[in-house]
Amino acid sequence: MASQNLLLLPGDGIGPEIMPEVKKVIAWFNKNGGMSFETDEGLVGGSAYDAHGQSISEEDMAKAMAADAVIFGAVGGPKWDDVPYEVRPEAGLLRLRKDMQLFANLRPAICYPALADASSLKKDIIEGLDILIVRELTGGVYFGEPKEIRDLGNGQKRGIDTQVYDTYEIERIAGVAFELARTRGNKVTSMEKRNVMKSGVLWNEVVTQTHKNAYQDVQLEHMLADAGGMQLVRWPKQFDVIVTDNLFGDMLSDVAAMLTGSLGMLPSASLGAPDAVTGKRKALYEPVHGSAPDIAGTGAANPIAMIASFAMALRYSFEEVAAADKLDKAIANALDKGLRTKDIAAKGEATISTAEMGDAIVAEL
Amino acid sequence: MASQNLLLLPGDGIGPEIMPEVKKVIAWFNKNGGMSFETDEGLVGGSAYDAHGQSISEEDMAKAMAADAVIFGAVGGPKWDDVPYEVRPEAGLLRLRKDMQLFANLRPAICYPALADASSLKKDIIEGLDILIVRELTGGVYFGEPKEIRDLGNGQKRGIDTQVYDTYEIERIAGVAFELARTRGNKVTSMEKRNVMKSGVLWNEVVTQTHKNAYQDVQLEHMLADAGGMQLVRWPKQFDVIVTDNLFGDMLSDVAAMLTGSLGMLPSASLGAPDAVTGKRKALYEPVHGSAPDIAGTGAANPIAMIASFAMALRYSFEEVAAADKLDKAIANALDKGLRTKDIAAKGEATISTAEMGDAIVAEL
Numbered sequence: 054m055a056s057q058n059l060l061l062l063p064g065d066g067i068g069p070e071i072m073p074e075v076k077k078v079i080a081w082f083n084k085n086g087g088m089s090f091e092t093d094e095g096l097v098g099g100s101a102y103d104a105h106g107q108s109i110s111e112e113d114m115a116k117a118m119a120a121d122a123v124i125f126g127a128v129g130g131p132k133w134d135d136v137p138y139e140v141r142p143e144a145g146l147l148r149l150r151k152d153m154q155l156f157a158n159l160r161p162a163i164c165y166p167a168l169a170d171a172s173s174l175k176k177d178i179i180e181g182l183d184i185l186i187v188r189e190l191t192g193g194v195y196f197g198e199p200k201e202i203r204d205l206g207n208g209q210k211r212g213i214d215t216q217v218y219d220t221y222e223i224e225r226i227a228g229v230a231f232e233l234a235r236t237r238g239n240k241v242t243s244m245e246k247r248n249v250m251k252s253g254v255l256w257n258e259v260v261t262q263t264h265k266n267a268y269q270d271v272q273l274e275h276m277l278a279d280a281g282g283m284q285l286v287r288w289p290k291q292f293d294v295i296v297t298d299n300l301f302g303d304m305l306s307d308v309a310a311m312l313t314g315s316l317g318m319l320p321s322a323s324l325g326a327p328d329a330v331t332g333k334r335k336a337l338y339e340p341v342h343g344s345a346p347d348i349a350g351t352g353a354a355n356p357i358a359m360i361a362s363f364a365m366a367l368r369y370s371f372e373e374v375a376a377a378d379k380l381d382k383a384i385a386n387a388l389d390k391g392l393r394t395k396d397i398a399a400k401g402e403a404t405i406s407t408a409e410m411g412d413a414i415v416a417e418l
Numbered sequence: 419m420a421s422q423n424l425l426l427l428p429g430d431g432i433g434p435e436i437m438p439e440v441k442k443v444i445a446w447f448n449k450n451g452g453m454s455f456e457t458d459e460g461l462v463g464g465s466a467y468d469a470h471g472q473s474i475s476e477e478d479m480a481k482a483m484a485a486d487a488v489i490f491g492a493v494g495g496p497k498w499d500d501v502p503y504e505v506r507p508e509a510g511l512l513r514l515r516k517d518m519q520l521f522a523n524l525r526p527a528i529c530y531p532a533l534a535d536a537s538s539l540k541k542d543i544i545e546g547l548d549i550l551i552v553r554e555l556t557g558g559v560y561f562g563e564p565k566e567i568r569d570l571g572n573g574q575k576r577g578i579d580t581q582v583y584d585t586y587e588i589e590r591i592a593g594v595a596f597e598l599a600r601t602r603g604n605k606v607t608s609m610e611k612r613n614v615m616k617s618g619v620l621w622n623e624v625v626t627q628t629h630k631n632a633y634q635d636v637q638l639e640h641m642l643a644d645a646g647g648m649q650l651v652r653w654p655k656q657f658d659v660i661v662t663d664n665l666f667g668d669m670l671s672d673v674a675a676m677l678t679g680s681l682g683m684l685p686s687a688s689l690g691a692p693d694a695v696t697g698k699r700k701a702l703y704e705p706v707h708g709s710a711p712d713i714a715g716t717g718a719a720n721p722i723a724m725i726a727s728f729a730m731a732l733r734y735s736f737e738e739v740a741a742a743d744k745l746d747k748a749i750a751n752a753l754d755k756g757l758r759t760k761d762i763a764a765k766g767e768a769t770i771s772t773a774e775m776g777d778a779i780v781a782e783l
């Protein structure tokens with residue numbers, strides 16, 4: 054395989070602690086897997102702000118745009134609670150998503166068998182759970198204008214955000230969801246609030262039309278987003294692929310992640326459209342969990358979501374499906390052996406450190 | 419007590435089946451509780467649309483504005499999926515909320531001890547759960563303008579909704595949350611997405627300021643709404659009162675309701691500001707559950723949420739706290755005796771009908 058450029062952006066909190074574990078995995082594939090990844094590293098979030106007053110530098114943005122894939126840790130923490138809105142840690146992540154046009158965010162919610170007891174849900178509700186949330190990532194209320202705070206005088210201010218969706222944005226994310234459903238359970242549930250939101254009405258209409266035009270072999274179901282949140286808690290196994298907008302996707306994927314009891318385990322992929330000439334997609338891979346400032350520096354962080362995010366990179370950016378499967382299997386094996394970081398250990402169970410978990414997964418490879 | 423006017427709006431689906439059970443309860447309090455409620459009835463939602471092409475008539479709106487309290491069933495159903503947006507069933511409910519200025523929506527999520535096994539969550543996670551979600555109900559993305567679908571030509575449309583919050587709107591809902599917290603666990607968790615939304619930045623700022631000005635005795639905590647959804651699933655008992663905006667409140671209260679395993683049991687109150695002269699608040703009481711068109715007409719509907727909503731009316735509109743407690747106790751007693759409608763019955767358990775449950779609760783009174 055030709056040499057591939059990865060940009061590693063560890064970010065804040067536990068980000069810089071879990072990234073080294075991915076590096077071990079990359080090194081293993083370079084040495085034993087016939088691959089040739091070249092890695093570069095940059096700053097994002099609070100650590101970028103501390104270094105040069107921006108949540109990501111122009112230089113690192115340029116590297117991200119040029120990379121074959123970006124491997125992202127996590128951003129944010131109380132240290133930066135009072136920095137100006139424009140340069141807050143999250144702004145770096147949002148800029149990456151927007152400028153790289155990563156409109157499709159894939160968030161699998163999988164219940165690892167070894168961890169079925171770790172959920173707050175009853176075992177029969179979540180055992181074997183395997184759903185995929187496809188979240189629109191470059192539109193909606195995250196980026197719509199106006200987005201501002203106006204001073205109205207008399208001590209009154211007005212906070213405004215704008216939810217905007219165009220037909221083509223809904224069409225392309227629906228297409229991704231239908232395509233992925235074909236490789237899985239062949240069912241898509243589209244979620245919006247068409248009973249309250251005009252963007253929801255359009256969302257519903259366009260998804261229905263996209264289905265009719267090209268994906269009639271896939272089962273399509275519509276659900277109001279609030280009912281969807283309920284149903285995720287009630288009986289999540291009814292779902293296969295869920296497609297929804299940026300804000301609902303944020304909420305619903307977090308609920309879904311927590312269902313599995315495996316928050317520290319869940320990866321995500323954010324993908325752009327295939328380039329018209331090369332067919333390559335811009336892509337960023339990141340764990341679903343955050344920067345966990347409360348445990349940063351203690352060696353307790355679980356590197357699995359980060360490593361599983363690299364498995365998604367192998368799958369979606371490099372078409373190394375066998376290698377991705379192998380890495381996912383190595384993770385499952387380490388878990389089956391009873392190896393646990395603190396977040397996934399049952400009461401009284403022995404725990405290992407971030408680095409030990411990384412080493413164990415490499416050993417399983 | 420002086421005579422009080424109740425407007426009953428049964429609505430659609432199971433609404434007209436559960437409303438008669440509340441009437442039994444009202445009759446009981448008139449006869450044995452020294453009260454004198456007068457009831458009138460109107461149409462809302464699909465049934466209003468069928469009758470006169472509007473989701474609520476001007477006449478019924480006027481009655482609602484004049485009533486001491488509105489008792490509302492549920493609206494919507496597949497029958498009206500294709501009616502124009504402006505007259506869809508939900509529009510009737512939204513107009514009631516907006517015109518009556520019912521800005522404060524109180525949604526208790528309580529786990530009835532008799533039903534702790536009915537939840538999809540583990541018993542120790544939800545046993546004894548008693549949280550109160552205070553949802554802003556007349557602002558945000560539900561009512562902000564522009565709210566429209568624009569035709570952009572070339573087969574492209576743009577769906578737009580606008581999230582708007584002014585300082586005073588946040589202040590008054592925060593005030594309600596803090597006041598209620600003082601009567602309970604003395605803790606408020608405010609949820610928004612300040613890391614993405616400007617309205618969230620303002621929300622956070624105003625809640626913090628309101629706390630500083632007048633409620634420093636109450637514990638205040640801020641949480642991002644997505645993390646809040648997660649935490650509700652992980653360990654809901656960490657919360658006492660949650661205060662959040664209209665859309666997040668919609669999502670989070672549905673998730674919270676489902677946690678309890680008691681969706682058919684949960685009431686809500688929607689309150690306006692106290693009148694400057696009389697001190698009276700406009701108010702509407704409705705179950706958290708929907709119109710359940712799938713079971714409408716089968717006599718299987720659970721009337722408890724509807725009856726418990728009337729208990730909230732006794733508490734918040736009529737200051738009949740002892741009567742409210744008595745009614746809540748009658749509900750708990752009926753459950754303790756093992757009486758179950760279908761939705762809350764364990765496998766193999768005997769079930770009773772809507773009317774039988776209503777009768778049983780009246781008998782407990």
Ligand SMILES: CC(C)[C@H](C(=O)O)[C@@H](O)C(=O)O
Pocket residue numbers: 143146147303613614644
């Ligand atoms: C960090 C934050 C901006 C982000 C989001 O809201 O999208 C996060 O919650 C996520 O889900 O990736």
Ligand SMILES: CC(C)[C@H](C(=O)O)[C@@H](O)C(=O)O
Pocket residue numbers: 248249279508511512668
């Ligand atoms: C019926 C619908 C308009 C309503 C809402 O979205 O507010 C409902 O979901 C609710 O929570 O009361």
